């Protein structure tokens with residue numbers, strides 16, 4: 001067995017039953033050290049753990065594939081979903097013949113949305129602002145297209161000390177297409193220790209202290225703050241206007 005397992009945003013309650021079963025069956029669990037810590041509570045005492053640091057994704061997956069070829073039951077963990085900016089695809093790229101099982105997890109986008117309210121009620125896009133694996137120009141081209149399409153936009157890897165100018169440029173591209181009072185929410189460490197939930201607007205987003213532990217949700221023209229929560233209208237109020245009024249909504 002070799003499985004790419006999404007562990008969700010962090011809290012043990014958000015691990016799926018499938019993920020727990022695979023983690024308990026594993027001989028070896030391979031992953032980024034902080035993610036291994038998040039699931040340490042569900043591992044059997046005999047499980048071998050191989051944790052490594054940031055930017056060691058290729059080495060980590062090569063090691064996992066080699067352990068698998070030796071006949072070990074191997075789980076490679078990713079935060080959120082293993083197939084969303086995670087390890088699943090890399091394992092398949094490195095060895096297309098390996099029968100990699102993928103166990104889905106709750107993504108950071110879903111987790112941040114739940115903490116903020118219901119911002120993903122209508123069409124949305126997900127973009128990563130990391131320019132480590134995608135050239136900066138390509139990132140900016142995608143941002144321009146999504147900003148113009150009026151989609152609620154979930155931004156992964158929004159900023160770092162090195163990439164702060166890129167984040168500010170991205171906010172500028174959204175401001176070229178959307179009003180400065182467009183609601184925005186961002187969540188740091190969703191469902192983990194040190195969680196922070198913030199509501200703000202596009203006009204001041206460039207100055208917010210977002211970093212690589214945050215997920216940002218930029219609203220569309222249908223997004224509002226209702227009762228302190230970020231909500232994107234699905235369209236019910238327009239379609240059923242009369243009954244809406246009857247119900248006092």
Ligand SMILES: C[S@@+](CC[C@H](N)C(=O)[O-])C[C@H]1O[C@@H](n2cnc3c(N)ncnc32)[C@H](O)[C@@H]1O
Nearest residue numbers: 009080081084107108156157189190212214215
């Ligand atoms: C390499 S991506 C991993 C995405 C993950 N596979 C998923 O499905 O959500 C790392 C980025 O995910 C976001 N992220 C992951 N966990 C998060 C959490 N608990 N709270 C907020 N953002 C998170 C941050 O934007 C971070 O920079």
